[in-house]
Amino acid sequence: MSAFVVSDSTINRVVSWINNETVGSNGLTYGRIGRILKGIGHDPDQDNFEVNLGLAMFDLNVLAVNQRYGDGEAEKFRPLDYSFKPATPGSVYQALKSLHCWHYQCAEGNVPETELFKAFESIIHAIEGGIVSRLPQYEAAQWG
8 A cells, every 4th residue: 555645635625525514414414524523622613623624634644654654754745834725625526535535545554543534434434325315226215
C-alpha cells in the first residue's frame, strides 16, 4: 500500500459537505454525522468547526504518511501548510469519493486505531447508507 498527503481541496470538499449536512437534522444521514463528530469533540455547532475538523484531518493524513515512509517524509509530498477555505462541496458522490481518498491515505501505521479515523469510517457508512436508502430499488424492496 502507498500513501500521500491529499490536497487542501480534497479535505475542504469533505468538510464543507459535512458542514452543510449537519445544519438541521433532516439531511441525508438524519443528524448521524453530527452526533458522530460531537462524540469525538468536533461539534458542528462550535465556532471554527470547519477549520478545526479540516486541520485534524490534515494532521491525521500527515501522521499516516510519516508512519508509512518515516518521520519528515510527508513534507516531501507537499508543503505542510493546510488551510481551510470553504469549498463548493458538490454532490454527495463527490464528497464521498473525496472522503474515500482521504481515508485510504490515512490507513497506515496505527492511524486506523485512532478515534478520528474510526469516526470517519462511521461517517462513510452513514453517507453510503443514506445514498442506498434513497435508491428506488431499496424503496421498492420489502421490509422484513
